[in-house]
Amino acid sequence: MSTVECDRAFLADGGEISIEDATSGANGYFCLGCGQELMARKGKVNDPHFAHLPAGGTGSRPCDYSSETYRHDLAKKLLRQLKKVRVPAVYAACPPNFHGRLPRLAEAQDVEAAIVLDERNVYLDEQGEIRFARRHRTEPFDDHRGQRVLLGRPDVIFLDAQRRPILLIEIYATHKVSEEKISRLYTLGVDAIEIFVPAHFDPVAIKKLFSVTSHTHWLYNGQQADYRFLASDSHVLANGGAPAAELEGRLSGRRETLKCRRSRVGHALRGVRNCLGRPDIEAIQGEVRTAQATGEAFTERLESERDKRDERLGAAVRARVAERRKANANQTRELAEQETTLSEAERELARRISADEEQLSQLALDLTSRIKRAEDTAESEYIGQVDAIQLERERRRNELSRIGREAAAVVSATARFSPARTELERQEGILARAAATNRRGLERAAADLRKIEQATERIDEQTAELRRIESKIA
Structure with missing residues (x-):
């Protein structure tokens, strides 16, 4: 294919x-x-x-x-935008022929950068400081007359606010990082990870890679490199760990190879050789040797005086130690007696708290019962008042209906009986006065209705207050 x-x-x-x-x-x-x-x-x-x-x-x-170039470039672009990546947990390096559990030194966590660089040459200067230089495709990187040593060209570099490197990131789609490059990372001493981008991943899936650790491995971790785990150190597994077989094959579980160590030692020797030939270093070394000889003589004199002082004070010190041990024994007995007293007081306090809780529970039950009865009484009174209001309204409607019927009868009689018109007009005046009386009665009834509605509102407020009290008790 x-x-x-x-x-x-x-x-x-x-x-x-x-x-x-x-x-x-x-x-x-x-x-x-x-x-x-x-x-x-x-x-x-x-x-x-x-x-x-x-x-x-x-x-x-x-x-x-190619597709590999596309995924590689897209991953670097996304890292520059996110400025954050999740790194895996850190485990101790596996000792030779070890098949037990390896201690976990750090949990998986997010690393955030203040500044993100990509495609930069990373090198050490004459003083052993880490420096960065832009990559020129037409100009090859050289040692600049021995003043710098190239350690690598990571795909992405995370820097903090002081522009110090905190994480180096390598991205690969087909070829993993070589042992030669890993040896340089050990020399550099900056945490470094490797992220694998599968061929079938689209931009969304590539972006999700940086929030998980399923495709991320450690190339170098300073905490792991500085920690020396022995098979007898089983007590360090209290914070968790993982079987060595489970970590086998992961870069995070790989020990520092001989090639990595040889590279680190070679770079260190190169830095030492650069410094030894400088006149100022030789003058400083002479001052150090003089200070060292003076310090050794001073130390011998102090040790001699200390031995003499110890010999003079030995008996007194032993007597004071014996006295202090006796005082400590007495204090221990007193503390034991105080502990017994405190235990009894604690039991008594627990008994009282239990009794108080029982009384409070009974009081809550009583209050709940009283609130329930008050609610039932208020509800029955409210229903009775509402029924009375409805009956009064019905009676008023019947009265008005009756008056209407009588007025209609009067009009009909007036039309049929003309001779009795005068008498009817007189009766009409009487009816008008009766109607006015009825209106006044209706107004009084309306006033009574308003009073009943106000009483109903007060009952509603009392019911709400009772419910608030019940909720506080519950």
Whole structure:
């Protein structure tokens, strides 16, 4: 099966498309690397992929942009935007022929950067300080007349606010980091991880890689490098650990190789040789030797005086120690008696607390019962008042209906009996006065209704207050 050249391409509008969503043929697809037109090949033999058109060459070097390059560049771009990555837990390096559990030195955590750099040369200067230099594709990196030693070119570098390196990140899609590069990381002494980007991952999945540790491994961890675990150190497993077999094959569980150690020692010797030939260093070394001789003589004199003082004070010190031991024994007995007294007081206090809790529980039950009875009484009174109001309204409606019927009868009688008109007008005046009387009665009834409604509102407020008391007791 042929090698897939690339599984993503640009569209004419600048968007991206995956080979799974593309249509076979040259349908407006362009290379992410060189911008030349591509053809989507989705046959039955080879894996689906984009390929440059045969007529697209112009005699220049063929485009070597691939899916691996795309994922590599996208991962670096996302890390520059996020400025955060999750690193795995740290375990102790496995001793030779060890098959037990390895202690966990640190949990998985997020590392955040104040500054993010990519594709920078990392080197040590003459003083052994870590420096960074931009990568020039046309100018090779050299030792600058022996003033710097190249330690590597990580894909991404995390720096803190003081521009100090806190994490080096290597991203790979096909080839892992070599042993030579790992040996340089041991010399540099900065935490470094390696993140694997699978071939089938889209941009969303690649972004999620930085929030989990399933595809992330340690290349170098300072805490692991400084910790020396022995098979007899079983007590350090109190904070958790993992079987050595489970960690086997992980970079986080790999010991420092002989090549890594040889590289670290070689770089250290190179730094020492650079410093030994300097006149100021030789003068400082002479001062150090003089100070060391003076310090040794002073130390011998102090030791002699200390021996004489110890010999004079030996008997007195032993007597004071015996007296102090006796006093400590007396204090121990007194503390034991106080502990017994405190235990009895604690039991008595527990008994009283239990009795008080029982009384409070009974009081809560009584209050709950009283509140329930008060609610029932208020509810029955409220229902009775509402029924009385409804009966009064019904009586008023019947009265008004009766008055209406009488008025209709009067009008009818007036129309039928003209001779009795005068008498009817007189009766009409009487009826008007009766109607006024009825209106006054209705107004009084309305006032009574308002009073009843106010009483109802007060009952509602009392009911709400009773419920608040019940909720506080509960």
